[in-house]
Amino acid sequence: MTTPIKPTSKILIVGSGVFGISTALWLARAGYADVTVLDMQDTASAAYDPGAGIDSASADLNKIIRFSYGTEIEYQRLATEAAGLWEEWNRDIASVAADADTAADTPERKALLSTLLRGDGDGGDESKLKLWWNVGMLRMSCKEEFGSFEMETLENMEKEGIRDYQFRSDDEQDLARAKERGWAHKLDPCQRQERFGVHKAVLDSTAGFVAAYKSCAWAQYLAKKAGVKTLLDPVRGKVVDITSKDNHPVAVTADGVEHVADLIVVAGGGWTPSLLPEVKDLLETTAGSVATIQLPKERTDLWERFAPENHPVITWGMRQEKEVYSFPRDENGVIKVGWRKTKWTNFKDVHGGHRLSVPKTAHVTEEKEDRIPAQAMEGIKEYITLNFPELVSLGIASTKLCWYTDSIDNSFVVDFVPGRPGVAVCSGGSGHGFKFLPILGREVVKILEGKGPNTVYGQMWKWRAGEPLKERNGLEEGEGGPRVLSKQTMVGTADWDATAA
Template identity: 70%
Template sequence: MATISSSSKILIVGSGVFGISTALWLARSGYGDVTVLDMQDTANTAYDPSCGVDSASADLNKIIRFSYGSEIEYQRLATEASKMWDEWNREIEEASINELPERLRYGDRKLWWNAGMLRMSCESDLGDFEIATLENMEREGIREFQFIADDDIDISRARERGWAHKLDPCRRQERFGTHKAVLDSTAGFVYAHKSCAWAQHLAKRAGVEMILDPRRGKVIDITTTNNQPVVHTADGLQHTANIVVVAGGGWTPSLIPEVQGLLETTAGSVANVTIPKDRPDLWKRFAPEIQPVITWGSRQGKEVYSLPRDENGTFKIGWRKTKWTNFEDVREQRISVPRTAHVTDHKETRIPIDALNGIKEYISVNFPELVPLGITSTRLCWYTDSIDNSFVVDFVPGRPGVAVCSGGSGHGFKFLPILGREVVKILEGKGSQTVYGRMWRWRSSSDHTRNGLEEGEEGWRVLSRQTMASEADWSFKDQ
């Protein structure tokens, strides 16, 4: 562990959620020499995926939820983060146009939408995770904000509070005769790219320097000289620092090979449907005022989610039953690395046919009115999974001054406003004194099953083994 002081030179690799939140909180905590490096120009693109940015953080929207089963620590941290999301909304609403980053000066200026989240079961009863979540929320005194869709008392309470119209937006009770679900009225979503752009704006305002460039900001290696980390960038320069925090999302394992067995780069599958503005019936129906975030799951492994349409009419559906891997040669090792639409040498915009079929089933069953529209686009969303889905924030053993801040496992975005606060404590050596420092420490597992990381390149999730869906598969020909 390195000694850190207010004058320490700190380099952060990656400007996504983990990196930019860490930079913001370091600057706010009095550290005056903080620089963020990124090979993508997330400043001028404002993290907008339509501008060619590839990362899990550069997305249209992300779910904000507080349902964590028995993981009460994450539930509490998410609840605390929600207060900061509210504060960010207020700051943006009250700011003059000139005080905002350019991308927040037009369209929806609100980041966080309390649209609710409907946790919908494919089966005739609620699963164990749902029951554990409700029990935890009862103990925390927030069960009153959860509404079981077929419970008369909860339905009445939802009606009184103005949430009844979101209990069954897919009309499952009417169409199938049963509807098992819980509506969380505290949850919703955020505009992801705008949220990161706002966090970057705050970090710059606090004094953080940014090097966001495909050569000057691209880190190709991290070595050690005189017991200090040295960052090598693609322009041939070397940057010596006191602390280097690697928060590279799906690129983290290729920069820090020591995380093998603890972190693995994986991808979820995403598809979009464009809701046309000249269909006012659909435009209204899929608006966040009417449509909640929805998750659709079963014990048999269905795991699909959707979010309300955005201001441009994009209705996003994600399939997370399987998280794909992509192994390539990295420093004489076979490591799973991203294969994206824009940044990587090998480009990929397709998703496996199994994922597309799962998304099409979700649409056909729950939103048949969208079938004639078909799928508009697909992409793979690359991030890192940890062995237990908990984050990894700690100094790398045997690498003086080098810390890793990764392992979002698909649920990290909601913590953007607050994550860096806990990271700073860990960098200051206080990790053993905090619940999150202990949860996110460097660790290993002897379990036979380690969240898929035990499969390696022999596993069936490897992308090269999949049949990839083509654009011809986007239509619902048999519907």
């Protein structure tokens, strides 16, 4: 049995992404004085910026903030609570900016503001300082009727008293309410009703997106301010093995140093299974497919149309057959489009001869990859061609694989690892974890303190290998399945064909 942690316990967290940095922040806030985050990527100096070569799911341009969870009411409630903290973070950042350039300003705050103000758009400093953008999310059906997941979501929102903020495109009362509240212009940005004669969608006016890498930089700033230490280095911060010594867990880094601790929390995102092969029946490293479109600054019509003030986050055919999403442009005119229908795997030998899926990124891994499978490109191409034909001629500016961990049932895994005293896993974001950045660590700390069996999320996120589950989420396929990256034809920006429909 793991010894309960104390305020003086030495705690190491492997990974500075959402799960790791949120846990570190809340541990420090709970009074734990010796918390250190290790990472093989210098997310501090690079400010998590993917443009600076940081490869992780957390280091992204933007992430969706949604509250539509079908029958999963616990996640809906936690997301709603997190929204209040996102609002608080926006206010806090504005306060930090207001105090800048004063005699009391610190180098850390100056560096933070430099990160938050990156970009050469015309939105002004105030717009760049926002992390959370309440631009709404349009859940578009790819069929002539809504799917069951959408109807379950609306039913649960009715029960929770937030249905009033959802606007169905085919409901006269909803349309009138959307017009009254200033949301009507975001109900059909693709002009599908006019062009195709049918448009089934629901606009969630409570949803939107966050600037992802900037949000992580802010969270790391808050964690350091609360006393968290970091070791972010490609050698000294790279954990290559987790062992034990004198009944204490040990993190061995690439320079051969053994870091003895009272508790080690493995929150390594896509690298988690390779460090803890025991999770192979619970977690699998997978990749989503992402592409970007660059709007020319001189195209003021497109610049205005796809601005966050005028354009929502869009999902198309989710839980149906398309599963594509897109964002408004960022301050640099970049529109991100993602394809989630298939999540790819990449099997390699890891510790002890285990064959596990591991990341294959553009910068960090030994084998590099900045292309996406042809099937994903076709899905993205179809989405753009059907919904935004005016963007087709611009082509694709970049492609990448976004590596994270899928859990067996899409729910997180936060618990102590059986047979590994003093070692916990904190992973399994399954493509929906980022929205919980401001609040996730609060629930993780309860679990690390041994209170998990008495909390809702401790029960939801517990170690559950071997338990009968309704969903398998593809983990049962293994290396013989169709999602393996080596079986795919890979394509990049040069393979975009503007003439193909």
